[in-house]
Amino acid sequence: MTAPKDDAARRSPAKRRRGRVRSAAWTRRLAVAALVLAALNLRPVVTSLGPVLEEARAALGMSATVAGLLTSVPAVCFALVGSVAPRLARRHGPDGVVLAGMAAVALGLALRPFVGSTPVFLALSGLALAGIAVANVLLPVVVKQRFPDRVGTMTGLYSMALNLGASAAAAVTVPLAGAFGGDWRAGLGAWAVLAAVAVPPWVALARDGRRRAEQQAGQQAGGDAATGAGTHVRVARSPTAWALAVFFGLQATSAYVIMGWLPQVFRDAGLSAETAGLLFAVTSVLGVPLSFVLAAVAGRLRNQSGMAVLLGVFGLAGYAGLWAAPAAAPWLWAVLLGVANCSFPLALTMIGMRGRDGATVIRLSAFAQSVGYLLSVPGPILVGALYQHTGGWRGPLAFVVCLMVPQIAAGYFAGRDRQAA
Structure with a gap:
């Protein structure tokens, strides 16, 4: 009389395991x-x-100086806002912060084209860039x-996907306007x-992240694996x-110059101009x-130094060719x-x-990107001044x-199989 109950009891853990496997697979796809x-x-x-900047300047009364500053604003915003990402991630979890970042991007993009003044346009662009900044830092963590x-x-x-989005926006904005x-x-x-x-996938991922944090908090003091708390790597x-x-x-300096x-x-x-545009498109699409x-x-490699050096050599060859005989x-x-x-x-x-x-990745990503983007700001400006x-x-x-x-040298040392600790 008790055998069916015993069979059910034996099957129950197996069913729970299968359920957990299915849930984990769904979460990974999400x-x-x-x-x-x-x-x-x-x-x-x-x-x-960029493709509609002339029209935007005319409509908003934007000066050439302000339009020029727009090329440096993203790097500055990425550096300054990205530096607070670790603190936000400790409090809200990386998934929740990226969710907020995506919402900020959507809001900024939706509102900025329909304002009538340059300061508000810049502020809404800054809102969207702030959302991008925290995502820049935290996606490697996720x-x-x-x-x-x-x-x-x-x-x-x-x-x-990042390169695809960048190329598509540059190519499709004018046809969309048309x-x-x-x-x-x-x-x-x-x-x-x-x-x-x-936004919706990150809503679901943030909920899962909170559940993971609660589970890990019961196993590890402070839930440091999920939120970054408890591990203090300088x-x-x-x-x-x-x-x-x-x-x-x-x-980044090289990319902004290009x-x-x-x-x-x-x-x-x-x-x-048409050929120049096609040549620029080649550099973007290759990515x-x-x-x-x-x-x-x-x-798959423990050491990436060789790849960093090789990419730098490609860059050296490309810039040297432009210097010697661009046509x-x-x-x-x-x-x-x-x-490159x-x-x-x-x-x-x-x-x-x-x-x-x-x-550690949260802190390392914030540090490398914040310091890196700040380093990248003067380069394109100096190139323009020299020109x-x-x-x-x-x-x-x-x-x-x-x-x-120095990029090749830094890439060689950054690529060695060593932990940042």
């Missing part, structure tokens, strides 16, 4: 979707504005916590829809952390597949610089691998070539 959607929204705030055995692959996946009767405001505001789509004293920060900053000035270099060399491949390969082999220079730009996903992968746990002072590109390009040398 995390993949959330990461990709967040990454798609990390650059349209910036890259969607990868480390949710996919500890696939850091490189997942970093490559969301880096690929679809709404040539209204630049509609072209800009349409990207709020993509940001809004990213990353500012770590040579590895400083190497990562310098590498991140110098690769985004800001590469088309002008080609146009000044005698190429048409979509290469980001995934390089980060995935880097994640001689422009497609080759564009490809070389497109490959993949230092960004490599830097993100190394951040995830140099921290031994989620708490204006000399009237040509030999001086500015020689300056960028010189910057590639």
Whole structure:
């Protein structure tokens, strides 16, 4: 008479285990979707504005000086706001902070095209950039916590999505505006829809993160694996952390120079505006597949120094070619610089691998990105000043070539198999 009850009792733990496995698999799929959607929204705030900047300036009465400052605002915002991400993550969990960041991006993108003054436009752009800043810092942390055995692959996946979002916003904003009767405001505001789509997955992930934190709090004092509390690693004293920060900053400098000035270099060399635009598109589009491949390969290696050096050599070759003869082999220079730009996903992968746990990765990501973005601010401005002072590109390009040398050195030290502790 008791056998059926005994069988049910024996089956119950098995059913619970199967339920936990199914729940874990669903959560991992949710995390993949959330990461990709967040990454798609990390650059349209910036890259969607350039194609319609002339119309926006005319409508808002924005001066050329203020428009020029817009190129430096993202890096400054990423540095300053990103530095508070660890404190927010300790209090609300990384998933909850990224959720708030995505909501800020959606709100800023939805409202900024429809205001009538430059200060409010800048403030709403700043709101969206602040959301991006905390996501920049915390996405490597989410990868480390949710996919500890696939850091490189997942970093490559969301880096690929980031490049795709940046390229799509640059290419599609004007056609979107045309679809709404040539209204630049509609072209800009349409990207709020993509940001809004990213919010629901992070709502679910934040709930799961809270459950994980509560469970781990019962096993580990303070729940340090989930929130960063209880582990106090002074990353500012770590040579590895400083190497990562310098590498991140110098690769960002190179990326901003390419985004800001590469088309002008080609146009000044005698190429048409259309050709210059296509060459710039090559450097951007290359990052979509290469980001995934390089980060995935880097994640399987214990030491990424060789990859960092190799990417730096590509950059040296590309800038040297532009310096010597920009019109001689422009497609080759564009490809070389497109490959060199993949230092960004490599830097993100190394951040995830140099921290031994989620708490360390939070601090390391905030430190490397905040210091790195601050380091990147003067570079594009100095390039512009040298160009204006000399009237040509030999001086500015020689300056960028010189910057590639410390980038290679920093990448070599950041890529060694050592923990930032």
